[in-house]
């Protein structure tokens with residue numbers, strides 16, 4: 483029996499509201515790839531929302547990063563660099579343990595460690611080109627609401643990647659919505 487950890491507890495909570503797919507053991511990984519650091523979950527100040535920038539599947543994004551010569555490194559990375567992903571049907575996929583500091587939004591533009599401080603969630607699609615559908619928006623809203631409760635943060639903990647210097651992410655159609663929530 484695996485140990486019941488924070489990730490399972492949060493997924494269980496989310497599962498009461500939306501469908502959560504535990505993809506931690508099914509997505510491509512690279513055991514010998516560059517490893518992420520670990521964090522205490524008390525450190526989490528909020529969440530950061532991303533998009534894929536295209537319609538590629540979660541599997542293909544995971545395959546890209548767990549192969550050599552990906553966007554971040556010449557060397558493969560241990561797993562997809564997002565903790566959660568929402569697919570185009572609004573299903574929420576848990577892709578990594580919450581304790582893993584995945585490389586989603588860190589930048590030298592800001593002080594501190596945005597990767598360790600903010601839990602990342604990425605949405606399949608490009609929302610500079612289209613508006614997210616209702617299934618996606620329902621999952622995103624439910625995720626935000628449950629995350630605020632579980633990790634104890636307020637509306638100022640809701641970030642888009644644009645807050646950390648990546649202007650095009652998660653796209654202006656989601657950005658306008660997030661600005662309303664923030």
Ligand SMILES: [Zn+2]
Nearest residue numbers: 532533643651
């Ligand atoms: Zn992003």
